[in-house]
Amino acid sequence: MARTVIISETGGPEVLTLTDREVGEPGPGQIRIRHHAVGLNFIDVYQRTGLYKLDLPVPLGMEAAGVVEAVGEGVTHLKPGDRAAYAAVPPGAYSEARVMPAAQVCPLPDGISFEQAAAIMLKGLTVHYLFRRIVPLSAGDTVLFHAAAGGVGLIACQWAKSDGITLIATAGSDDKCALAAEHGAPHTINYRTEDFVARVKELTQGRGVDAVMDGVGKDTFEGSLQCLRPVGCMISFGNASGPVPPFDISRLAAMGSLLLTRQTIFSHISDYATCQKMAADLFDKVLTGAVVPRIGQTFPLEEIAEAHRALEGRRTTGATILTL
Known part of the structure; x- marks a missing residue:
């Protein structure tokens, strides 16, 4: 079981519900990852309000970093115990652990912390495609x-x-x-x-x-x-x-x-090889000091509604991180 934030209806921050959810085992092409830090993004707000349509009920969250616990058949770029980070669909990052497709999960260099990774994956890969791919x-x-x-x-x-x-x-x-x-x-x-x-x-x-x-x-x-x-x-x-x-x-x-x-980031990272290369470029920017992640504020997972209010109210700077 893992604490997970889901929505059963669209609306304001009050529809965000923290519940216990069974995690299960990864199938072919999947991994199970235990999160250490989770990123907050405006796309989460769009999904919560219904601007971007999802089948309900659904967990939210598109960006996180943690440790791989198990891998399914056919997954070769990750193994149990690896540090990893991702920006990926389907949503579900607002959780202590989850099973998810492996293709967009990237090995995380030791020189980048879980918190930094959760602050840069979706945002940094967005910047990558904006400056390099359009x-x-x-x-x-x-x-x-x-x-x-x-x-x-x-x-x-x-x-x-x-x-x-x-x-x-x-x-x-x-x-x-x-x-x-x-x-x-x-x-x-x-x-x-x-x-x-x-x-x-x-x-x-x-x-x-x-x-x-x-x-x-x-x-x-x-x-x-x-x-x-x-x-x-x-x-x-x-x-x-x-x-x-x-x-x-x-x-x-x-x-x-x-x-x-x-544009949307998920068109650019849908291909495994492209996603991994983009992440490697991003990690290089961070490891060389060209990009220094700025975490402006943190919220515990149980305060997810207040985190959404702060983001929508433009009361945040830099990245917002959810802690577990």
Whole structure:
């Protein structure tokens, strides 16, 4: 048995229920992992509220780190006793232990703690695909990154700096802007007190940025498009402020033949070899010090509802970790 957070209906944080659940043995292609730390992400909120549909009842959580207890037939890259971490479907990371598919579970180097791993797997692999797998970005390019003081954003600030990419960071307070700057963003914009479109145009001498990376959604979508150079790329990867309304794609031509894409991490890591390579790249960034995970707050598993309230209320910085 393992304590596990499930939802039986969609709604507010109050629908999160901690219960004892049987774990069982891994089948072919599966492992059983005992968690030491679990990551909290906005996708968990989207699933809890019903924005992203799941069959109920269902456990939540997409990111964790721990020790492999057992492996099923056909699993060769992991063995009992191995340290491991993952960002993966199906959900179920909000638990002391679980059985899950092995393909997206990655061996964890000794130089990275369980807490650090739970802070970087989903967020860091998201940054990897944003900078490496969508449009060609290289040293000297300029990127606008929204919500740069969050878990994904602080990794993005450091990743961009290590790759020689200029990152313009937006955040909702002067303190959060300062945090983004501390993590490598050379330019910051407090979107509550500044017009981020005008400021981006000023910083780029009217040219616009090569790419916008936007996990905020509805509130920043229109302005983000206005920040792009001709044939620049708008990468939408989240809906923290709500989903983007229906959009007339002919406007992209009129605004400079812009590119627009809506991404999800799970498309990029669905292939075993690709996932393992992306994780190895991410671990290298951490082990070399190019990316230093920032854990802004921790909550015990039994306080999962309060953790969700803090995340939705934008009262968090960096990554949020659940302890077991």
